[in-house]
Amino acid sequence: MKEFRNVGVICASGHKEPVKPFLASLVKFARDSGRYRLFIFQCFEDLFYKSKNDLGAKTVFDVINYDEMDAIIIYPTSMKDASVAERAAAECAAHGVPLISIDEAIDGAFRMFFGYGEAFSRIVEHVIKDHGCRKIKLVAGLRNNDFSQIRIDSCREVMGRFGLTLEEKDIMYGDFWETPTYQAMDEFFASGEPLPDAFVCCNDSMAMAVCLKLAQKGFNVPADVIVTGFDGIETERYHSPRLCTAYTDTDMLGGELINLLDRIYEDKSLSPFETEIQYTVRHSESCGCGRKDLYDINNTLMDLVRSYSYSRNYEEHMDNTDDMIAAEPTPANFREVLHKRGMKGSALCVAESFIKLLNGEDCGENEYCCSYPQEMNLFVSTFENNEDEGRRFNSSELLPNIELACGDNNAAFVLPIHFQDTAIGYMVTPYVTFDRHLEYIQSFSMTVNRCIETIRLHEHMLNLNKRLSFLFTHDQLTGISNRYGFYDRFRNEKLREAKDIFVVSADMNDMKYINDTFGHSAGDDALLITAKALTAAAEDDETICSRFGGDEFVAARICRGDANERGERFRERFHSELKRLNDESGYPFKVFVSIGVYCAALDGADNVDSLIELADRLMYEDKAKYKRKPRG
Numbered sequence: 001m002k003e004f005r006n007v008g009v010i011c012a013s014g015h016k017e018p019v020k021p022f023l024a025s026l027v028k029f030a031r032d033s034g035r036y037r038l039f040i041f042q043c044f045e046d047l048f049y050k051s052k053n054d055l056g057a058k059t060v061f062d063v064i065n066y067d068e069m070d071a072i073i074i075y076p077t078s079m080k081d082a083s084v085a086e087r088a089a090a091e092c093a094a095h096g097v098p099l100i101s102i103d104e105a106i107d108g109a110f111r112m113f114f115g116y117g118e119a120f121s122r123i124v125e126h127v128i129k130d131h132g133c134r135k136i137k138l139v140a141g142l143r144n145n146d147f148s149q150i151r152i153d154s155c156r157e158v159m160g161r162f163g164l165t166l167e168e169k170d171i172m173y174g175d176f177w178e179t180p181t182y183q184a185m186d187e188f189f190a191s192g193e194p195l196p197d198a199f200v201c202c203n204d205s206m207a208m209a210v211c212l213k214l215a216q217k218g219f220n221v222p223a224d225v226i227v228t229g230f231d232g233i234e235t236e237r238y239h240s241p242r243l244c245t246a247y248t249d250t251d252m253l254g255g256e257l258i259n260l261l262d263r264i265y266e267d268k269s270l271s272p273f274e275t276e277i278q279y280t281v282r283h284s285e286s287c288g289c290g291r292k293d294l295y296d297i298n299n300t301l302m303d304l305v306r307s308y309s310y311s312r313n314y315e316e317h318m319d320n321t322d323d324m325i326a327a328e329p330t331p332a333n334f335r336e337v338l339h340k341r342g343m344k345g346s347a348l349c350v351a352e353s354f355i356k357l358l359n360g361e362d363c364g365e366n367e368y369c370c371s372y373p374q375e376m377n378l379f380v381s382t383f384e385n386n387e388d389e390g391r392r393f394n395s396s397e398l399l400p401n402i403e404l405a406c407g408d409n410n411a412a413f414v415l416p417i418h419f420q421d422t423a424i425g426y427m428v429t430p431y432v433t434f435d436r437h438l439e440y441i442q443s444f445s446m447t448v449n450r451c452i453e454t455i456r457l458h459e460h461m462l463n464l465n466k467r468l469s470f471l472f473t474h475d476q477l478t479g480i481s482n483r484y485g486f487y488d489r490f491r492n493e494k495l496r497e498a499k500d501i502f503v504v505s506a507d508m509n510d511m512k513y514i515n516d517t518f519g520h521s522a523g524d525d526a527l528l529i530t531a532k533a534l535t536a537a538a539e540d541d542e543t544i545c546s547r548f549g550g551d552e553f554v555a556a557r558i559c560r561g562d563a564n565e566r567g568e569r570f571r572e573r574f575h576s577e578l579k580r581l582n583d584e585s586g587y588p589f590k591v592f593v594s595i596g597v598y599c600a601a602l603d604g605a606d607n608v609d610s611l612i613e614l615a616d617r618l619m620y621e622d623k624a625k626y627k628r629k630p631r632g
Contacts, residue, residue, distance in 0.1 A: 007037070009026070010064075010072065010073070012046050019042075019075055023251065025251050043413065052539040056416065069095075072097055073099075073260055077104055091289070097320060104603030110275045115278045117331045119278060122269075124200055136159065137168065138171050141202045152171065176202070182213060205233065208236065222286055232246060237300060241286045243284055248498065309435060339380075342444065343444055350379040375392060412428055412431060415428075478531035483546065502564070502599045518589055530591060532577070596622055
């Protein structure tokens with residue numbers, strides 16, 4: 001039996017609300033239970049645009065091994081791509097894994113949802129009953145949006161109970177964002193309509209935008225008009241006046257989720273059901289119920305400044321990290337920099353095909369495009385014991401020694417490593433209980449993505465340059481140096497200890513006969529046999545073998561006082577290797593080659609042409625001795 005029950009969490013934008021506080025609560029209760037280990041599969045994009053970058057980001061959800069999961073929790077509203085939830089539901093059904101959906105209903109899934117309507121109704125009732133508001137402007141979200149419509153219906157129902165009517169002209173649409181709300185408020189002031197008793201807003205962002213526009217016009221909240229919000233977002237902490245709003249009790253949600261997981265585990269036959277989580281209403285300054293002395297504005301502002309300062313310092317840290325890697329974009333330097341400056345206790349896993357690409361190997365038609373399951377490489381490991389770095393494993397394992405990545409909270413993030421729509425791998429890093437940690441992870445993962453692509457391009461250019469250099473300096477048929485490659489290598493040989501040199505000139509006999517009788521492909525075979533004999537005759541890599549053109553070959557070796565001995569040995573080995581190759585070829589022809597070997601003291605590299613001419617003369621003398629014409 002496993003020590004922990006593995007729970008996969010699928011979400012996006014974990015560094016933003018409402019997912020961020022949801023994760024904090026879930027991790028806390030799962031850790032305290034001592035029964036669950038969380039794997040949070042998430043990307044930082046909300047997948048709204050379905051761009052190439054979004055396609056690459058959501059490949060992290062392909063990494064999930066449903067056979068290893070005891071349950072899956074998904075937050076569908078954090079992702080604007082319905083295909084993620086649809087696939088998760090299908091995989092859970094296929095593998096018999098219980099699925100819990102937050103907020104959104106999914107067929108076959110348990111559901112925990114927030115009671116938007118009831119809490120919103122209580123806010124509307126509060127401004128009417130306790131503050132005597134009669135004229136209300138409702139600042140709604142998007143038109144024809146379920147979340148917006150619930151709040152519109154709630155407002156109408158409550159107003160109806162007090163004999164009031166919410167007419168269509170009293171509904172302003174702010175689309176849940178500041179900018180459309182600014183525009184709606186500008187249109188309101190331009191209409192000349194008098195202020196209502198209250199602006200009831202469907203979320204805090206729009207409420208703060210309304211307060212700003214009212215302040216610009218010289219109106220005071222709540223003395224001149226009441227403003228209410230909804231959602232209880234973190235930014236509202238720094239707003240003055242503090243909003244009358246409603247917020248989710250994330251601790252209640254986290255506790256209920258763990259209770260549900262326990263029930264599912266204990267009762268395998270449990271049928272999916274829904275659980276409603278109520279919002280908590282908070283009356284505050286913007287409706288006239290709060291007192292300013294309840295909030296220490298100085299401490300609040302200092303918290304904001306410190307938060308901003310920490311974020312800026314970390315951004316500078318990551319910029320410097322980026323610069324250090326860009327200065328030497330090699331895998332070795334990348335590892336070294338991340339070990340010194342990266343996330344501790346983390347792992348970067350890349351596709352084995354990506355490693356092959358870095359090594360200049362052919363990765364096939366799709367280059368390094370990664371799909372799962374797939375052979376992975378533990379590219380960087382910043383665990384205290386990183387002996388697994390460089391190890392190959394299958395992505396179905398997620399990570400060798402996965403317990404190392406779960407940290408003190410027994411929870412780990414799995415984040416995509418990708419460039420645009422091309423998945424390269426994923427990062428596994430522990431969940432850390434620190435308010436800014438998710439923002440740091442986002443910055444870190446973005447830096448990793450950029451640097452990985454920089455390394456790929458750098459290694460690709462190096463490999464490409466090597467290939468181009470090889471093509472420029474080598475004969476395409478035989479693979480040995482061409483004329484340019486011969487001179488290039490000769491100039492670059494170490495001459496400091498050199499005393500003498502032997503130069504070999506080789507020219508094939510009866511090449512025209514072979515081509516005319518057996519075809520040009522046979523002529524190519526003859527050239528290959530000659531090149532193989534030359535390279536086999538060389539005792540080491542210091543001997544330069546080349547094809548100067550046609551059926552002419554040149555070899556040379558810089559020596560340290562033993563050129564005569566080495567040159568003669570080369571001649572003997574060449575003839576021996578040529579005979580062996582002829583005997584083993586099975587071709588209907590024999591290859592005969594005339595060679596000349598000239599040895600001389602080395603006065604400098606500039607006299608190599610004259611040495612080749614002298615070797616040519618000896619070769620022609622050898623050719624003159626060749627009398628017979630082979631015909632088979």
